Amino acid sequence: MTLFKSGFVNIVGKPNAGKSTLMNQLVGEKLAIITPKAQTTRHRIMGIVSGEDFQFVFSDTPGMLEPKYDLHESMMDFVYTALDDADVLIIVIDATDKAENDAYIAQKISKSPAKRLVILNKIDLSNQDAIMARLHQLKLTFGEDSVVIATSALHGFNIDGLKQEIKHLLPEGPKYFPDDEMTDKTERFFASEMIREKIFMNLQKEVPYSSEVEILSFKEEENIIRIEAEIYCERSTQKNILIGTGGSMLKKIGTEARKDMELFWGKKIYLGMHVKVLEGWRSDRLKLKRFGYLQG
Ligand SMILES: Nc1nc2c(ncn2[C@@H]2O[C@H](COP(=O)(O)OP(=O)(O)OP(=O)(O)O)[C@@H](O)[C@H]2O)c(=O)[nH]1
Ligand SMILES: [Mg+2]
Known part of the structure; x- marks a missing residue:
């Protein structure tokens, strides 16, 4: 008998890293809006993918920032809830962003009990040597237990590989939502x-x-x-x-x-x-x- 695997796969990271683009690729529908500007996403948006022997409950979240308005605080509350209830945390890193900034995200997620899948995204804008060096560094920053993967969400590169890894990391679990349900939003x-x-x-x-x-x-x-x-x-x-x-x-x-x-x-x-x-x-x-x- 094959195991049924399911759980909450929550996507977090800095603004503009490509979280919403990645979520839409994983779900196969444009559930989240995407723009070139930071702070596009303001809510937590669920995208559910159901299969024979799995159910992935993805959540796209707002980019992590230091709040200036009550709106920002509410946005960060969505992120903190997502850090708490994740089975697998997808941490999206922008390959064009400075590596020094990774520590900020590592610190923000440090209390989350979830398994960590660190995604180096936008690799289409980088080169082989820089990608290899950054992947190595990410493993050091996010811990030996984290799984590190390179993607281009925009071009759909390595999305299948990512799905395999998610399935591997998820625990055995129930079907949380009916097969035809795709999101929690109206x-x-x-x-x-x-x-x-x-x-x-x-x-x-x-x-x-x-x-x-x-x-x-x-x-x-x-x-x-x-x-x-x-x-x-x-x-x-x-x-x-x-x-x-x-x-x-x-x-x-x-x-x-x-x-x-x-x-x-x-x-x-x-x-x-x-x-x-x-x-x-x-x-x-x-x-x-x-x-x-x-x-x-
Ligand atoms: N070149 C390239 N651009 C990408 C990739 N993934 C996302 N982008 C672009 O990056 C910009 C931001 O993408 P979003 O998916 O909105 O980023 P986000 O992390 O959801 O941003 P916030 O909601 O503001 O936190 C958009 O212009 C995307 O087209 C990628 O793999 N390669
Ligand atoms: Mg977004």
């Missing part, structure tokens, strides 16, 4: 994230970081899904930037998000959006709770 969550991705892609400086998206209504009809969304920012100058001349920026964000939504749900989408100023929302616990940032 359709409204994914809709808001798709809009937020386009805000991150199209706008610079503080605007993306000051923005939040709330789905006011999500109505699925036979041939169309109708979505109404509110974009919040912190100042009226940011509101003007989000709307753009004659509404051009809001239109661009809306068109790009709608295309992604139509692909994701395989259905025609109507997307209505408005922009509002919600001063200081990143440091307002009531607002953070409303936007789903407070656990428990």
Whole structure:
């Protein structure tokens, strides 16, 4: 009889290391948004992969940082919970980042009881000698017990090898979720994230970081899904930037998000959006709770 292997495989690391790209590759669906900017992911997002004799419950998490706002503290709370409940911790390291920075992550994860799989990602941007030296160093930094693997999440390189290693490290366990369940997040969550991705892609400086998206209504009809969304920012100058001349920026964000939504749900989408100023929302616990940032 073959053993059924299952468990929580939580993906952590510095902002921009490629955690969300890796999670999407492992799950085979675009569950997490990806942008070239740091601090894209703000929530813990589960992605479940079920097979004959295994169930991987992946979690993508926000990048580890020193909090400046209550929002950051909530983001780090998601990370700390993920460090605690992991069976296997996937620690994503950016091969283009300085090796000196690895100690910061090693210290942050030091109390986690999970098995450690250290991923040297973005190796397509490095060279053979540098990769070999860094892999050796990572083993020293994260401990002899850790398994170290090189990947390129963007190009899908070594994802199968990584899956084999995860299966090997996971304990025997139950099926935590039904076979057809892929995530813990709602359709409204994914809709808001798709809009937020386009805000991150199209706008610079503080605007993306000051923005939040709330789905006011999500109505699925036979041939169309109708979505109404509110974009919040912190100042009226940011509101003007989000709307753009004659509404051009809001239109661009809306068109790009709608295309992604139509692909994701395989259905025609109507997307209505408005922009509002919600001063200081990143440091307002009531607002953070409303936007789903407070656990428990
Ligand atoms: N060249 C290259 N780029 C990559 C690779 N993996 C991710 N990227 C890019 O790195 C950037 C950040 O990727 P994300 O997956 O959003 O990174 P993240 O760790 O989730 O970032 P946060 O959510 O901000 O913490 C994006 O532009 C990705 O396309 C890789 O293997 N090679
Ligand atoms: Mg991310």
